[in-house]
Amino acid sequence: MNDATVRITVNGQPVEVAEGCSVAAAIARLGVPFRRSVRGEPRQPLCGMGVCFECRVCIDGVAGQRACMLQARTGMQVVTDG
Amino acid sequence: MSGDVLIVVGAGIVGAACAERASAEGFDVTLVEPGTVGGGATAAAMGHLIAMDDDPAELALSHYSLGLWNSLADLPQAQFSRCGTLWVAADERELAGVPAKLERLAAVGIHAEAVDSAALYQLEPALAPRLAGGMLVPRDAVVYGPAVAMHLVECAQARGARLLRDRALRLTRDGVELHGGRTLRGTVLVATGCALRELLPALPMRARKGHLVITQRYPGLLRHQTLELGYADSAHGSDDSSVAFNVQPRPTGQILIGSSREFDDAMDPAVSMPMLRRMLERSFRYLPALRGLDALRVWTGFRPTSIDGRPYIGRVPGMEHAWVAAGHEGLGITTALGTACLLLDQLLQRPTAIDAAPFDPARLAATVAA
């Protein structure tokens, strides 16, 4: 709806998305897995609404954050578990 | 004894261990359990295999049992992890108690070492600053209790034991009557933990509620089961309620946080937020990094607690055919295997590996009679 963008990094790579996008949407631009399952499979979001926890990543040093529940904000440093 | 009937009532870790031993000795075993095998205190427990030195009799039983646990160390589902126990001294006064503890452990052949402040932080860098030191017991371990109970029951079943999904109603003169209406005849072993009161009201048993919290996975944060030295005061004191710092690294990287104790004979399983808070505040004092970690689950369990804190292991006073193995408080998993051997040796009138007298239910005969 507006043209403002935010810039975050995902695994050190800069990603620019429209303001209001979720962290999950930003990560999806790189096409990388969000996490590895306990037996090593790559996973990406399943439910998109905070229920399944498949999208959890480390944001600004805090592990286990649901990427679909947080809006991307400039300066965020995201590390996937993939 | 081969072919003699033994009815084991209760399939927690103690009942399961007894059923496994009895089936190995050739008994015709029937295990009576209405719920999930290992689904009571066994599932709620931390699964810490620990040598507690504050009561000589319990230390002997624990040491005996810890030796037997080695046979299950390679069982995958046991999730056996020899992480050791690190006892933490908050101050010099607590540290001063370490030599005596080392001596008591050494007396039964358990190796432990004093840890100074510098070594303490090498062992567990995340501990709060300015702790005095402590004591490391390297051979202590952790297991996953319910999976072991299930394994022991399967071993017994492989030797012909039956698992009966029913609840025992009462002991009869020569067996046990079940809720389902059946009566089983034979020697009965009651291993029902907190529920002992239903079948053997003469043996005092109280339920001591505990809270536990498990976190998400944080591999590497903690390496040893780590307790405050004041834990024994909480565990074996008779205060109405107490908490102690007691945390465990699970093989998954999760951290299991205890412990709380409060008598609750009504056995209300609800999580008490005030008690939970007290317990967590205690753990933050020793391990501040816990504050920011995510908790996944909180649950409660009930420790079966006899009047003197020691389990009842032996013949029920005044009953020829009834035996008991119950009341292990917080040491049921540690001492389950030893308990089973101690009980079977008595049942088979063989010499016991350790002195059975401190656990003889008859020790409370006076109390019971009164």
Added chain:
Amino acid sequence: MAERYDVLVVGAGPAGLAAAQAAAGQGARVAVLDAQPRAGGQVWRHDVRHAPSAAAARGIHDGLKPPIEWLAGTSVVAAQGDALLVQTPQAARWLHYGNLVLATGARELLLPFPGWTLPGVVGAGAAQALAKQGWPLAGKRVVVAGSGPLLLAAATTLRAHGAHVVAICEQAEASALRGFAAGLWRWPGKLLQAGRLRLQLAGVPYRGGTVVQRALPAADGCLLRAVGIAGPRGTERLACDMLAVGYGLIPNMELARLLGCATQAFGAHAAVQVDARQHTSLDHVYAAGEACGIGGVDCARIEGAIAGLAAAGAAVPAGLLRRRGHARAFAAALRRTFALRPQVHALASADTLVCRCEDVTLGMLDGHADFRSAKLATRCGMGACQGRICGAALAELGRFPHAGSRPPLFPARLSTLAHAEPAS
């Protein structure tokens, strides 16, 4: 400082917003909280690229209008007495209430089938939610599948975000769908809506009686490449980059269960039991919308208004009660039409993962009489989602009924659980 509200509303979707508005209109001190950063719930979820519908814009505006307090990004962790322990990404606090309105909404029923853990496989409502969050979809080929009217809404949103919708595969038989359409005249608004969606989806094949049997990976094994479907015309393979598959909605029951509200069966699942005034079995606790059984947005608005009035101690106009009856009748017709066929329950094989958090297969659960036993032996349901996905799936598959709920309702910081409650 203890926060105390006359009416505390949990959930800022259509039901919760209507409840807040109604209660505030009676002069009550009202707060509405939601775990999401923005209000609207799922159906009125904010779209980063498209303006909201007039109804959504108005509903959100009216439901958050000061002095109503809006607590965004706030999750309920635990409950005690007349207070809820909540946390935001930054802090924790206790919120006290006179009356509580549960408007916790619904989530998708996601069922296991071979390949459902592949990246690129998402729920149908999930695809819609992700699209609105800005998930890159331009030029992506998407198969929409599962069951229910949500498939149409999801496909419409996906298209609006530049995706190419390959097909909509609806498990319900075409005959059931025709019967349902024939009865739509009783709900003219719905008829209009259906017509509009159909227009927006012109050119997208809509296949009745068709299920996705498996998701197939690309050569690297890590990404979705195609799906295998089975329908009246036999089996077929559809190439795609994304599969959006959901089998309808189920109520979010965790908080109601924790509080101890009486529940009623909702298929293999549960819903909160309420009386005519949306009052639950507990004093001071009301419930509205999907939590009481899936009824759709119109029903949620009406029930929210009733719950808000009742929670504020006001009388409920008879007109509202009548409208609720009409909306619930539509929901019941929907449920009959889109009832899951046995085929859907048989998609997962023994080696299909059912617990995605702990990687537990369906076969590993064999021989366990109840969920607790299965959990203890396999870790099924012990992961981060706390059994929300596998628990619902196993209930639907007829394996185990749902378990109770305990704090924390969501994984919560230990410092939150230790947060001292103010004296009430």
